Amino acid sequence: MEKQIKYVQVSADNAENCKVYKSLMYEYIDEMNEHSERPLPKEFQQKWINSIIAMQGPTDRHLELCYVGEMPIGFLYGKIDHEDHKGFIKPGYGYIMEFYVRPDHRRKGYGKMMFKRLEQSFRLDGAEMMYLTADPVTGKPFWEAMGFNNINEKSPENQLYIYEKTVSPIGFEYGVLKSLTKETAAEIAHWEYEKPYDAYNFTNHQNGYLLDDSTWGTEQFCLVDGETILGQVACQLDGTDLWVGWSMAPQLCGQGNGAAFVDRCVSELRRIKSHTGRILLRVSAHNLRAIKAYQKVGFRYIETIQDEIAYSDRIEDFWIMELSAR
Ligand SMILES: CC(C)(COP(=O)(O)OP(=O)(O)OC[C@H]1O[C@@H](n2cnc3c(N)ncnc32)[C@H](O)[C@@H]1OP(=O)(O)O)[C@@H](O)C(=O)NCCC(=O)NCCS
Secondary structure (H helix, E strand, O other): OOOOOEEEEOOOOOHHHHHHHHHHHHHHHHHHHHHOOOOOOHHHHHHHHHHHHHOOOOOOEEEEEEEEOOEEEEEEEEEEOOOOOOOOOOOOOEEEEEEEEOHHHOOOOHHHHHHHHHHHHHHHHOOOEEEEEOOOOOHHHHHHHOOOEEEEEEOOOOOOEEEEEEOOOOOHHHOEEEEOOHHHHHHHOOOOOOOOOHHHOOOOOOOOOOOOHHHEOOOEEEEEEOOEEEEEEEEEEEOOEEEEEEEEOHHHOOOOOHHHHHHHHHHHHHHHHOOOOOEEEEEEOOOHHHHHHHHHHOOEEEEEEEEEOOOOOOEEEEEEEEEOOO
16 A cells, blocks of 8 residues: 555644654654763653744744554654754754654655655745754664765764755656545645636636546546655546646746656656557647647647636637657
8 A cells, every 4th residue: 555644743732742742752762862972861851842842833843743544653853944043053954853753664665755745844945955963873874865964063962963965856757646645635626826827726616526536546646756746637548549637736837847747747647557649638729838848748739629718618729739659
């Protein structure tokens, strides 16, 4: 089965989440203490945990419990550094403060998924760089595998080496098509686009097709990079032709990503549907930015048809475009 993690932000007003977080923190501190020459004394542990919980609130502070099914498997904790914060500070950097996967869930890829989630939060918060101080035993090999480099400086706070990495831009080349799920379909159902592309909004429209789980995984997918949804993809086979429709996530639009997105969707569709025939699509003749992206990837104009715009009774010109069989 597909691995999935559910993330829940901890806040002081949710006693149940705080309880789960506290018990994970004691496990984490015990393990970190075993690896450290300066273990955190017992009498400070509870105070420290409570102070972390009390600090939650700002939207660029992320303390999330990580669940697989009903089982809490760990937590992630990161924030954007600001000048007025206490301690060692790199203003504007994403700072990964605490990070934990329970021992029986390690080496299964969960740590990597959680890191990608936090990196995505930093990206959305506007950070270009991130840093951490690495636990020398379990932390170091993991963070190096995630692409962090030791910058040969020790943190004045805990005397551990500082590791840094740039916050990666969205990478379409790593995008994979996955079946929609309750969570991903619900997220997509809220997508809205800037004018004049608001006709493509998912909100205000009946999302009957998107939310029809009988077509998930056969006709409806999302393109994801780790935990980030890059786009929504639908397809239908008509003889040997595959008709497609897709939307890139709104926050990625208007930045020159179109061709990379379409190119990845095409190769992923060919892979998962084992489709070698033509790929066909219908696009509004006014949607020049989409047409340009399609042409870059190799789609060719076949004909113009007149049809109703979805969810309205207005008639408009649409281009039918094709990508040749392979
Ligand atoms: C560090 C930690 C979060 C890693 O979580 P994880 O779920 O085991 O990590 P993943 O399975 O996603 O590992 C991704 C990759 O990291 C590397 N890696 C992770 N742990 C490693 C280790 N102990 N030795 C060597 N490589 C390791 C591997 O390349 C791994 O890929 P692979 O297992 O497919 O070869 C987890 O070990 C942990 O919670 N440790 C205790 C707390 C801690 O050290 N936190 C970090 C504080 S700085």
